[in-house]
Amino acid sequence: MHKPARSLGQRIIWACVILALLCAALFSFFNVVFVYTVEDQFFRHQLMDEEKRQLQQSQIVAPLAAGMQIFQSPKDFPADLQQQFEPNTQRTEYSGEQGRHYHIRPFHHPSVKAPVWLVAEVSQQLVVRPIRDEMLLLYGISTLVMLLLAAALGFTLARRATRPLTQLAELVQKNQFSPGFAQKFPANEIGVLADALEQNWLRVQAFIEREQAFSRDASHELRTPLAVIQTSCELLLNQQWPAEQQQRLEQIQHSSRQMNQLISTLLAMSREQHLGQTETIKLAGVLEQLVLNLSPLLDGNSIELELQVAPDLEVQLNPVLLQMVLTNLLQNAFLHSAAGTIFISADSQQLLIQNPVHDDDQPTELTALFAKGRQSSGYGLGLGIVQRLCQQTGLELQLERQAQQLIVRLIWPQL
Structure with a gap:
């Protein structure tokens, strides 16, 4: 968080000091000018009186x-005065x-x-010069x-x-608001400002509560029919069906799994406060489990999987967040990959998912759709959601098209 170089209190103090x-x-300058002017006027009047x-x-x-003394010519002046005398000027001192x-x-x-x-010659009559040092010291x-x-x-x-x-x-920096905090501030x-801030904070809190309540209710209402659909699909898939019906049932099962994962993701996003709790996670175990869970998505496709992750590689992230992000990215790669090898690797800096894509998928379309937070039918569902999840926790998601390969980089936050 950016901090000002100088606080408002320091600015007030410096303003008072500079003004003083x-x-x-x-006033010291005016006083010095005044006393010297008075002294000079005294000698000037002496000379005027003598002239009269x-x-x-x-x-x-x-x-x-x-x-x-009276001199007929400047040549008769005392030697030290004659040396400094400037004729044809109005200088008198x-x-x-x-x-x-x-x-x-x-x-x-x-x-x-x-x-x-x-x-x-008035050196014995000067008043200011003998006390000049004391006067300046006093000033x-x-x-x-x-x-x-x-x-x-x-x-x-x-x-x-x-x-x-x-x-x-x-209060704003530490987010330690409580109802009625504006009453502690003076009536100015x-x-x-505190009263307006409290009103806006209460409105935001009410909105968050309504959103979380709606998310819980919607999640419950959607999970129930999805559970029925998944159970029915599993029962029907245990029976023998023609190839076309078998494919339709598998599509329904995959879509219901995607919808269930999407609901879990949206519900977690509505509870952002839980995404900040991090743990030390062994990445290889998480990836292996997710690949095993999502392996049915590769059935019937000419796709091979190559996983290169060190067994001792650890990341410091929220486990729920990491599982949601990786699940979305792996689902996207498994469902929308062309025939070939999906390469997954990771190190202390980033996770790399590289999968082949079809020739008719345009990288410019991918870039534009991803930048707008929407989904491309050619690259899967959930990229906008994954992007939002990454933004909340410091992860960085990068997509790049090279030849007929789609490269997804998930860069870990730097501690």
Whole structure:
């Protein structure tokens, strides 16, 4: 049975954890951007205030703020700033050597033709950078705590939400239904599903009981007249009759045997639960007994039988099922074989029945009829039933036409 790679509960937990991780990462990113933006705006406003003060003076004067200088040209910048300076850009922030950090602002002063530059070295005034590692550590710890809380919340939700569904799935998997099992589930979508499942299960159980009762009654009603027919045929065959009447009586006897076997097969198929009980069976003994029982079908025909099965060969199958399948296959081979040799062999992998067929039997017709589960008048009765029996227990039935030979392979289930 196929099992999902991840349960529904695990998916709920992972969804909560991933959502918490995304939210924590998003808000941490916004917070970092916010504090850096606030800090940059603080220095920008300092430079703007100094620019206003300078414009109020007739000449350029020394800035009031510590770490702030005025330069006539970028060539006069400090060496570390001059190395990184990018002219013709709007960049106003540069990192220098030995932890220095610069903010610059150009402006025009009436006393000077060329623009002048306000440069503020703000490394001693930075607030975010000194606590950046601690801030990131705090974000990481907070994110981890949020993930643990999200996992706990997801586990709680998943357990509450999926426990009834898991119990229902176990009931379905183990087939441990009992009347009224839907009442144990809560009155939500799972309860509705359980109630619908119980109603359908009760309907199926009622249908199975009706079918089994009908099969028992039909089997009993059909066996009684068949027993009378078989007994009458046996009594009549003990007397001397003309060849034509003798042949008719034998045909009636063979048909009644086939009908009796068909009834037994149908009755067993209606009780599928009994076909799963397996035993270790010596195949040679079963085949020899069946060949002996069906040997009257070969009387009067130019047919020889060759049986090659090791005496110690064993198979693990239900004995009733094996007998029904082999009986149908052997009857088919004995009744509808052309003159020649029927070859039967078996090994640990498969059983092989090979019998000659008439020239007018077409393999395409056999294949089509067998695929549709119907019976061919040229190849016997019961192939569809045998196919269904094999499907129930893992057996594989293969039919193949080679030249004037019909090859039937019954492949044993692999343990």
